[in-house]
Amino acid sequence: MKILCVAEKPSISKAVAKTLSADNTRTRKTKAKYIMNYDFKFNFPGYGLCDVTMTSVLGHITNVDFPPSFSWGKCPPGRLLEAPVLEIVSQKDVYGNIAQEARNANILMIWTDCDREGEFIGWEILQAARSTNTNLTADNVWRSQFSHLERTHVLQAAKNPVKLDVNAVKAVSCRMELDLRVGASFTRLLTDLFRKSTVVQLDKGSNLISYGTCQFPTLGFIVDRYNRVKNFVSEPFWFLCVDVKRDNQTVQFTWTEGHFFDRLYVLLLYQNCLKSDQGQVTNVIRKPTSNWRPLPLTTVELQKDCARIFKMSSKDALDAAEKLYNKGFLSYPRTETDQFPATMDLKELVQKQTQDSRWGQYSQSLLDGQFKQPRGGNRDDKAHPPIHPVNYVNTSSLDNDKQKKVYEYVVRRFLACCSEDAKGEQTTVTLQWGDENFTANGLTVIARNYLDIYPYRKWESSKQLPKFDQGEVIKINGGRMKDGKTSPPSHMTEPELIALMDVNGIGTDATIAEHIHKIITRGYVVKIKQRGSEFIIPSELGMGLIEGFDRIEFENISLSKPFLRKRLENSLQDIVDGRTTKEVVLSEVIQLYRQAFVQSAQNGTTLIQACKEIIEANKS
């Protein structure tokens, strides 16, 4: 029996081949750069000892596009919503390698990532294999299920394969077709529209006004925040507070009611308090408190933290992590999983870090008994473990500054995950004055634990509170009514934008950074520096596009908000779960976009006018 195994990327085929063959493979080069074919023997249940070839693709090997007769300028853009769509082999060498290796295979086993896209890539691999070997059918094509590369897990996956999930394949094909139709039709419409007008200079920048189902909601978030900052009106508020002097220290007690926007109301309460010049300590509570160690690292968390700590763009952070992954220092950097598999040997990974001059000693202390199994979050993409260091590298031997920072961050994060929470004691003193309650807090950090290795988070003891006794009566001479005013939100930062995209289902762990980068190159938004911090604000063009689309009154749809993409995400899940079909979802969503397209085409002047007004307003 000959079995052809195909993974989604070279690192997986290499690792799986090594495990299944007990490190005994023959390696052949292929025409495709980065891709190797590994030959070895393995005993598959039901098939006996087989000749195995293990290889991989590099993500998708086909793409969708329109026939040449529907290319730019050859048809009205609106036609693209129903034009035929072709599948095109986009990676000929990779496709060719699969076709060649499949010729004499009796069985095909697909080892792509266990997520939706992986299922589709598996289907693409099957098409490539069937192009030379039509004997490969539902009966002899298998799909192995694995979520990490730990040895027993991989062996288990090899011995218990399942069938390709046809529903998941359909869901992805639905997404691909929709993104293409909507993206291409609106991009051509907008580009043609703006080229005819002279409002915006199109020759600088990317020369295109693109529309994408992820690009525009992303732009929408930034414009929305910008407008909220610009239109912010500060509001005054009033509140009560009490200062108590004791042991040469002034303790500030904070009102448990917060603040109110009604001055008279607060004044009334204040006058009520003033009837008495004494307050009473009604409660003194000392209780242990913890500061939790971080969760295992996902891509989105990595990007948010690198933006916050190192002021690194999300794209730079992911690029650096990817380079470190390709050099074998970090695990796969695109993951949504924030829990380690219970079977994974984490201590072995800690052991590799003991040689470092800065965190080696700490790593050793974990191995000497301080090690804690990491906390687990509630996300699991079923395809990759959290990001962690797989091998040690001395950061001074890395030539790239960003890679140094990212590697150190991932290692420290990992060690922090494997540590004890920080422990402290919190003291809360409650003071009653009149009918109002006020509290003062004190924190004493007792054991820093993970904080010692994780400088990216601050948790420090406050000034020690003087002693207060429960029931004690205090003379009040520091009770006051104060005022303040609400302050405007700040402009959008990159970590905030990533978080917004993440919770709204805009893009994936692998693409969020690209979408942000894309709307920058399109000239829709710019990064600015203000008081040492970096913010993303919209350009006049970006604001005009969102404002224009918001002025057109679409039915049941907004082209600038995230709801439609989120709804599509739900519909795709319904296809996977068999509650609906690709055809139903396609026709429903296309119908929505067709209405929006017609209205956009009719209201082109509204779009242009919105841009014009914003440019004019900025001049004055």
Add this chain to the structure above:
DNA sequence: GCAAGGTC
């Protein structure tokens, strides 16, 4: 030339 999704 357009999208978003994989991966290098």
